Amino acid sequence: MDPNVYTFSIHLDWKLIGFISQIDRFDASWASIERKEGQTLKQLKSIATVRSVGASTRIEGSRMNDEEVEVLLKSIDITKLEDRDSQEVVGYFETLDLISESYRDIGITESSVKNLHNILMKYSIQVGSIR
Numbered sequence: 001m002d003p004n005v006y007t008f009s010i011h012l013d014w015k016l017i018g019f020i021s022q023i024d025r026f027d028a029s030w031a032s033i034e035r036k037e038g039q040t041l042k043q044l045k046s047i048a049t050v051r052s053v054g055a056s057t058r059i060e061g062s063r064m065n066d067e068e069v070e071v072l073l074k075s076i077d078i079t080k081l082e083d084r085d086s087q088e089v090v091g092y093f094e095t096l097d098l099i100s101e102s103y104r105d106i107g108i109t110e111s112s113v114k115n116l117h118n119i120l121m122k123y124s125i126q127v128g129s130i131r
Contacts, residue, residue: 049073052096057088064089087123095120 054062054069062085064072069089081087095116099106106112 049093049096053089053093057085057092060088062088081123084124091120091123094122 050066050070054066064085073093
């Protein structure tokens with residue numbers, strides 16, 4: 001007898017077939033669950049981003065509410081960023097997005113902090129801008 005050949009027998013009853021059927025149905029619906037969860041996480045990230053950007057720029061004096069921030073971020077057109085509030089919101093958004101996507105690669109150094117600050121301020125009016 002070959003030592004690498006195994007034989008076994010299995011008794012299939014209706015209870016076992018029912019369990020296998022349940023596993024198969026769950027496996028088939030798993031892709032749908034993953035898609036739905038991915039959509040939900042995307043929506044939560046969007047809501048958190050808008051609220052974070054809005055609150056953080058309001059601390060600095062921005063008068064934009066969360067709804068205005070959301071509209072601006074959905075249709076960013078850097079050629080039309082004429083008011084300081086919009087400039088700060090877009091700069092903050094880009095900085096936050098960079099940090100959330102690349103935080104593992106950003107060292108805590110003077111150079112990286114200055115770089116993040118430059119991204120934050122790149123749309124803002126630089127000289128003589130007073131609210």
